[in-house]
Amino acid sequence: xxxxxxxxxxxxxxxxxxxxxxxxxxxxxxxxxxxxxxxxxxxxxxxxxxxxxxxxxxxxxxxxxxxxxxxxxxxxxxxxxxxxxxxxxxxxxxxxx
Numbered sequence: 001x002x003x004x005x006x007x008x009x010x011x012x013x014x015x016x017x018x019x020x021x022x023x024x025x026x027x028x029x030x031x032x033x034x035x036x037x038x039x040x041x042x043x044x045x046x047x048x049x050x051x052x053x054x055x056x057x058x059x060x061x062x063x064x065x066x067x068x069x070x071x072x073x074x075x076x077x078x079x080x081x082x083x084x085x086x087x088x089x090x091x092x093x094x095x096x097x
Contacts, residue, residue, distance in 0.1 A: 001026045001033060004057040011046050015089055017054070021081025024072060026058075031065040033058050038077045047071070 005026060006018045017023055017037065025036040035054060039047055051069055058067045082090070 001028060001058065001061060004061050005035070005054065008050065008053045008057050010040070010050065012040075013090070013095075014093055015082075015086050017050065019083045019086035019089070020077075021083065021086075022077060028064075031063055032068070033061075033064055033066070034068045034070065036070050036072055038072050038075075040077050042073060 002018060002023075005023055006016045008017050009015065010017055010020055010022070013020060020040065022039060023035065023037045025034075027034045035058065037054070039050070044050075051071070054069055055067050058064055
């Protein structure tokens with residue numbers, strides 16, 4: 001599941017939503033998956049697109065029939081959630097994290 005989520009990128013950054021720390025949890029129960037995630041801002045214009053990309057990526061995993069995505073705002077996203085790999089990639093692009 002995490003590998004599939006790692007293929008979903010935020011359109012504003014050259015990073016996956018996993019490296020950005022936007023995915024809080026991914027739980028598999030039988031053939032169903034529940035994703036808890038957030039966004040870098042409540043006004044993110046790409047929310048619908050990212051949710052659709054997450055749904056498509058997870059649904060493509062063999063054995064998954066149902067995907068539920070819960071968008072959480074608490075705890076809020078902060079740059080401290082960015083992975084070490086994500087920080088290295090952002091630094092290559094000149095973005096200080």
